[in-house]
Amino acid sequence: MIYFDNVSKHYTDNSVALHEVTLSVAPGEFVSIVGHSGAGKTTLLKLLLAEEQPTQGAVYFHSTDIHQLRRAHLTKYRRRIGTVFQDFRLLPNRTTYENIAFAMEAAGRLDDEINADVPHVLDLVDLGDKMWNFPHELSGGERQRVGIARAIVNQPDVIIADEPTGNLDPINTYEIVQILKKINDLGTTVVLTTHNKGVIDSLGKRVITMDSGRIVRDDATGRYVL
């Protein structure tokens, strides 16, 4: 489903973010990517979202080279991927409801669908009672649940979560991981990056370990080894 073919990314001549990475992710997998800061985890995700262009190699999504897509197609491609960020990246001037509705509006969904799906997805992340609050009125854990609700509302093929628990306390971290697991159980592929040993060990799923832009381990039911 996702295939990195010998991908390198150099930011300037001296800094190599990724070095000849080859990697594939099957549909329905839950893949965790671990590594120190600067190991290349975020670059890997940015390449998958086509936020960055690879210096060498290609990234395929269902056999499409995503960096060859034209802008209009890129927009459609991104709707098939749900993204969760460490810093949540909610629209500050919009309520919980509107933040999620926005992702559906952008995808051109009808008002009826939006009215039906937004409350449903908010119930799924247990935020039904915070529908009309603005992001600054929510706790970190609640904001991240809004972020996840936004990511899944368009029923994407893949959820990309870039250190989603990085800013959260252990209890909220546990809740977020449980939600991601639930999403994966329902059939959506999840790609997660994290620093958190506890998260990895509790998941018991595939773990890819990165160091200095290279993949150094790829374990089918891995633990956090660094």
Added chain:
Amino acid sequence: MTRQADTFYNTVLKSMILAFKRIIKTGFVNFWRNGFVSTSSVVVMSITLFVIGSLIFVNEMLDSSLNLLKDKVDINAYFTIDAPEESILAVQSTLEQLDEVEKVTYISREEAEVRFRERHKDKEIEIQALNELGTNPLLASLSIKAKDPSYYERINNFLQSDESTVSKDGVPIVAKVNFNDNKTAIEKLQKVIKGIETFGLAVSIVLIVVSIVIVFNTIRMTIYISREEISVMRLVGASDAYIRGPFVFAGIMTGLISATITLVAFYPLAIWLGPGTQEFFGDFNLFVYYTQNFGKMFLIIMSSGAFLGALSSFLAVKKYLRI
């Protein structure tokens, strides 16, 4: 097949209307919720539109006072004492047919005397001298006004050379044209007029460019605040047009609100300055001008505001759409 095509176009049309509706709504909501930033954009934009409007007023004032000055310039052709009236009238009608001439007024010898007496009614010596002469020594004349001061030289040449200004026996009936007396004054006035017009244009252009740059930067700042938002929109798969739409709409709203403020602000200002301008510029009253030309001003200010707001927003968002 046709039915399929129809359904297809219907769907496309529906989704376009839906997107348009959402863009308007989002633009409006963003404008409202970013209250402080929107207000500062409106203030800056109002000042810009105020400058543009004031420049139009100043231009009109200059125009009207220059016209007043131009109006005061004319030349007079004096005819010999024995020139028959019909010959003078013939010259008048020939002059009136010239493209350069705006108006020719005939002043007969009798009328010249009446005017002389009127002008010197307090000066006994002049009146006495006239009375003692017994006959009227004043000459008939044609007072000629050209469409532009630069035409006087040509009119003067015409008076000196045209055959209608020569009597049947070949004697010129034009005794004197006072063009040379007025020549330096006319030339100086022309230079002044040209100078004022060029200077006014240059100042207007500079002021307008400066205000546009300030508006552009203010709006760019409001959009800079939203740069994170724009990148999030891109990443959840919103199209460029869908992201840009609300910003452009908010820009147009800023422009229209500012234009309304400016138009309203001009009203008391025009009342206040009206009498002063009337006194200073003669036949120009700011208040009368504003009320009579309100339609024109409304169109110029409103469309400048909407255009400036839309263009600034469009260009400013472009910068953050690269992802």
